Amino acid sequence: MATLFRVEILTSEKRVRTTEVVSLTAPGSEGMLGVLAHHAPLITALVPGPLILTQDDGRREVYAISGGFLEVGGNRAVVLADALERPQEIDLPRARAAEERARRRLQSREPGIDVRRAEAALRRALSRQQISARWADRRETDFEAEAECPT
Amino acid sequence: MATLKQIRRRIRTVRSTRHITKAMEMVAAAKLRRAQAAAAGARPYADAMQGVLQRLAGASRTLSHPLFELRAVRRLAVVAVAADKGLCGGFNTSVLRRAQACIGEAPDGAAEIVPVGRRMWRAFRAGEREGALGLELLGDLADWDAARDLAQRLTERFLEGRVDRVDVVYTHFETVARREVVKEALIPVEPRRGEGVPGDYIFEPDAAQVLAQLLPRYIATRLFAIFAESVASEHAARMQAMGNATRNADEMIESLTLTGNKLRQAAITRELTELVGGAEALI
Structure with a gap:
């Protein structure tokens, strides 16, 4: 049996999930990073991408995160998410529309366009679509109702 | 002296007012519960954010960022947070008065007011000023996107040098019965350095880059927490004000009923006396 550690997923509005996992994979600003129990203390910024929790029995729980921060320390990981959703919850038409909008803004080359914001929006939209395509129909992302955090 | 008919009519009016105040009290109580739950839900994130900032500040004493910069205050921005609606006792006026006092203290009156909530928005005539910052509608629950947008615009103003400090005046929520109007500094951010910061973190x-990403988010989180507290205070204040109004109505109904009863009694006695007098005359 692998060593477990505690993971908390928080958003600005509520505690989304608290659980014990074997590993956590997060989209760090320097690339995907994996965290196992007793990881060295770490603070990193997160970029849009998949956040994957692996449970003791090998089941995986996937979230699409749109950015935030990860703090690891004292055998505990805290994910501070800007926004977070399950792959099944992703609104694909909306993500496609957001991609379209961001691309148009980037191409228009008009002054007064916040290029960084448009790029960030584009990255979020692409990440949502990828995660939806890869995970939305997979059974392994399912969890028993009781495992869901009370809200 | 009012007639019996007039008194009965007044009792009816007071009673219907009491219905309204009682209903408003109960609605405010329900909204208060929701606002408190929302504020509690937002706390873990805010605390974790605060922790990350502390560890960042503790990691390096030389760490600097424009948003930490304490400048001589030539232009001050005061964010005044109150309610969209009235009927909540002195809630709006106390924030208004405190905000005005803060503006008065600013050097040469070089202060910009940033009203949040329709009452503040109107009081400071934000609708009539071109490009006024603020938030007209706060709503029944604090809204994260609204807080983030306003925080972003305030941060921009600070970084552009258009304001040198941003203070927030709002009603701090202690308990349902205890609320206090307070002033807090929002920008520049004051990191609490060296408070038992454990360990060597890898960043x-x-x-510096984590800090640059964290600070704007941190300011938004603070502002959101302030909105959430103000909203909870507002509902608590309204609940209390309406509770008082309901009790006043009860007292009024009681004293009116008493007066009414006396009048009715007097009328009956008078009729009786007349009857007896009439009968005596016949004998």
Whole structure:
């Protein structure tokens, strides 16, 4: 049996999930990073991408995160998410529309366009679509109702 | 002296007012519960954010960022947070008065007011000023996007040098019965350095870059927490004000009923006396 550690997923509005996992994979600003129990203390910024929790029995729980921060320390990981959703919850038409909008803004080359914001929006939209395509129909992302955090 | 008919009519009016105040009290109580739950839900994130900032500040004493910069205050921005609606006792007026006092203290009156909530928005005539910052509608629950947008615009103003400090005046929520109007500094951010900061953290990409990403988010989180507290205070204040109004109505109904009863009694006695007098005359 692998060593477990505690993971908390928080958003600005509520505690989304608290659980014990074997590993956590997060989209760090320097690339995907994996965290196992007793990881060295770490603070990193997160970029849009998949956040994957692996449970003791090998089941995986996937979230699409749109950015935030990860703090690891004292055998505990805290994910501070800007926004977070399950792959099944992703609104694909909306993500496609957001991609379209961001691309148009980037191409228009008009002054007064916040290029960084448009790029960030584009990255979020692409990440949502990828995660939806890869995970939305997979059974392994399912969890028993009781495992869901009370809200 | 009012007639019996007039008194009965007044009792009816007071009673219907009491219905309204009682209903408003109960609605405010329900909204208060929701606002408190929302504020409690937002706390873990805010605390974790605060922790990350502390560890960042503790990691390096030389770590600097424009948003930490304490400047001589030539232009001050005061964010005044109150309610969209009235009927909540002195809730709006106390924030208004405190905000006005803060503006008065600013050097040469070089202060910009940033009203949040329709009452503040109107009081400071924000609708009539071109490009006024603020938030007209706060709503029944604090809204994260609204807080983030306003925080972003305030941060921009600070970084552009258009304001040198941003203070927030709002009603701090202690308990349902205890609320207090307070002033807090929002920008520049004051990191609490060296408070028992444990361990050597690895920062990715590095501390300065994490800090640059964290600070705007941190300011938004603070402002959101302030909105959430103000909203909870507002509902608590309204609940209390309406509770008082309901009790006043009860007292009024009681005293009116008493007066009414006396009048009715007097009328009956008078009729009786007349009857007896009439009968005596016949004998």
